[in-house]
Amino acid sequence: MTEQQKKKGIKCGILRKRTMVKHEVDAKGQSTEKVIEWIQNRFIFSDLLSLSFWKEVIFDNSMTFYEYWSALMSLLVLYNAFFLLARQTYTQLQKDQTKLWIILDYVSDAFYLVDMLVAARIGFIDDGIFVMDPKSTWMHYRKSTKFKIDILSLFPTDLLYFKIGTSYAILRINRTLRISRMEHFFDILESRTAFPNLMRILHLLVYVMLIIHLNACIYFAISLWHGLGSDNWVYPNDNINFAQLPKDHLYQTTIHKYIVSMWWSMLTLTTIGDTDPPETTFAYIYVILCDMVGVFIFAAIFGNVGAMINNSNLVEDEFRMKRDDVKNYMMSRKVSKVLQDRVINWFNYTFQTRGTLNETEALTCLPYYLQAEIAMQVHLDTLRKVRLFQDCEPGLLNELVLKLQLQVFSPGDFVCRKGDVGREMYIVKSGKLQVVSEDCTRVFKEFGEGESFGDLSMLTIPGSKHGNKRSANVRSVGFTDLFSLSKDDLLQALEIYPEAKTILIEKASEILRKDGAIDDKLAKLAEMETTEYKVTTIWQNAKKLKSMSDVNRENQQMFEEKYMERVNAARKSIEDIKNKLNI
Incomplete structure (x- = not known):
């Protein structure tokens, strides 16, 4: 088989595969995104010359x-x-x-x-x-x-x-x-672009240039009709005899004719008006029409550009308003200058790096399932870096990924202190953190992007030496961006996935046991208490069931007695009727 035949066979295989993928998706009723993505990835311009391509694509x-x-x-x-x-x-x-x-x-x-x-x-x-x-x-x-x-x-x-x-x-x-x-x-x-305002300006400029070009062509056509050089208004804005000019003269070149016409059109339509006045009635009428069109063009340019500038500054103006409100509050309450500077620096850093103070607000207009898909693409890999959630079932991760909140800590801020109750866990997005002593004189550990902490204090682990309290002081070195997940959000998600809760507690116990943070005696005592609690709960439930069964039995007996009384009364009534009728 020749190389050309091989290429032809490969190409036919591609076209057949496109058909197969298309029919498979249509038959199963699946989303068309797979077909579109396949065509995007496999499309080559030589396919445009294939009849099979146009039959299927x-x-x-x-x-x-x-x-x-x-x-x-x-x-x-x-x-x-x-x-x-x-x-x-x-x-x-x-x-x-x-x-x-x-x-x-x-x-x-x-x-x-x-x-x-x-x-x-x-x-x-x-x-x-x-x-x-x-x-x-x-x-x-x-x-x-x-x-x-x-x-x-x-x-x-x-x-x-x-x-x-x-x-x-x-x-x-x-x-x-x-x-x-x-x-x-x-x-x-x-x-599609990240600069929509720039595209709108470019769009407007294309149409403006097209109108100016059209006007330049009309101006030169009128000049030809009147006669080139017949007065100071027509091309080349000079009263000269074109018949006496040599063919290689500047005024005779096409490029100069066009540039002068464009210059006249630009001055007229932008209402600058620094041109010679017309000398004929028709030329006056044409210039009046040009000035009217120019006013509309001028208004359209300034109106659209002004609106685009205002729209591009909406987010920044909202940010400045919030920053000024906080600044005025701190000044009226006589907050220290050092703390004021820290707050202002936090505002400036947050806006410079994120462009907004609350990035989740931009997605509130979307339906829940689209918010979930975006959050999964943005945060799912980050959440999987947490050792507690590694190999966790996808459903729980999908619930938690929407709960992540981005927080920014300034230089020197404490994320948590030793002994604090653990209400949140953190994942480092960017920046550096230090584990320091209580007097901040010693640094035990430094960690950064991709690391997580505080996850083990979110769960009640039997036998944990620290309980649900923080075991270290964590301080931000510079500006640090952290994803946080609150304990309430985690427990709320675990109510939907109760089996995952047991798995997480077991995994957290293994991690703490490796770190030497599990007291076996306390763990056994907690397990015994848990077992005793379960037995007590089962016994109480059994007693409740027995009590309910006794009540039901008594009710059933009363119902049977009343039923028999009514049956006997009915029989007696029937006997009385028979006796009266001598039956």
């Missing part, structure tokens, strides 16, 4: 390929929007490179056609279900307005080249009907 707006494809189509739309007008207005540009423009135009048309195939394979949501059937996606696309616009944008108006010549690039102006494709691309960018 379904695209999704979240796919990386679709983002790149939308970017390419946006560039092609901009190519048609900018260059068709420029080539029609600055005729020398079209005449000098006619072959190049024809090649680029029909390459653009080819991509437009492929884009229709892509649009016909985009999955959609119907009644809450993501539809992946190719026939359904085609029917959905065919009935949409987008399909009609796509057909109009590819209507072969340039066939008129054969009749009136290739100098009329404006015949292809219908290609700009797909401007909404670029709008869709910017929507994707805004939803």
Whole structure:
């Protein structure tokens, strides 16, 4: 078998596997995310040339390929929007490179056609279900307005080249009907990027530049109609005789014509107005219209940019307001300057590193199951680092992962002190901690990211020498970020998983026994007390059951006696009736 045959066989296998995965997911009714992820990871651009690929593939707006494809189509739309007008207005540009423009135009048309195939394979949501059937996606696309616009944008108006010549690039102006494709691309960018405000500004600037370019082309077309150099308003803003200028003169070059036109358009539409006044009625009307459009553009730019700046500062303004409130409270209560500085430093560090004072607020708008999935991806690995929760059942970890709270400790802050009641456990996210003596003169241990402590004091361990109290003083060296889990949250989760509670207590006992923190006598005494308590509880429950059984027996006896009395009374009544009737 040749190398080419092997490659062909591999490729066919990939396509068959795509079909197999798709049908398997459809048959089982599973999520379509697996199919989409598979296509994203296995897709190669050579697949676009395969008929089998187009028969099977379904695209999704979240796919990386679709983002790149939308970017390419946006560039092609901009190519048609900018260059068709420029080539029609600055005729020398079209005449000098006619072959190049024809090649680029029909390459653009080819991509437009492929884009229709892509649009016909985009999955959609119907009644809450993501539809992946190719026939359904085609029917959905065919009935949409987008399909009609796509057909109009590819209507072969340039066939008129054969009749009136290739100098009329404006015949292809219908290609700009797909401007909404670029709008869709910017929507994707805004939803995917970490800088949405920057994307909105870029989006606005693209449209502004397009309007300025259109106005520049119209200005130069009016100048041609009036006559270049016929007055000081038309190009090149100088009253000269173009017939006497040599062909290589600066005013005769296409690039200079375009730049001067863009300069005039920019000054007019931005309402700067530092240009020569028009000298004809038509020119006055046109300038008035330009000024009106310019006012709207000016207002749109400043309005959108101002709104974006305000939106980007909302979180920072809220942070400053809270910091100022705390600062005013401390000043009014005459808190010491040292403590005030520590509080202010805590505010500044927290906002610089996290961008918010409460990161969980950002997720409150999401449903519970999505919050759980995000928390699992962010915190599950961290929770598994705790030796107490290693090899713990997934259900309990899923419950605990939503309970983790991020706390920030400043330099010198004590996270816990020896003898304190253990109400929380901690996992170090970043920073360094020290285990120090009570007078803080000696450092016994230093630990950092990924370490955990306080987990064993959260449970009541039989025979523990420390009970549920802290066994050491833990101090923050610098700014330290810790994930905390409260005892109440742990016990609440263990009520749902009672078997896990027994396992955790046994595991904690083993850990303490290895560390020499278990008193065997106390453990046996606690076990005996626990056994005695269980026996007593069982005996009391048995007595309660016996008492209830006796009560039930008495009630049953009373019921039987009353029942017999009523039966006898009924019999007597029947006998009396028979006697009266002489039966």
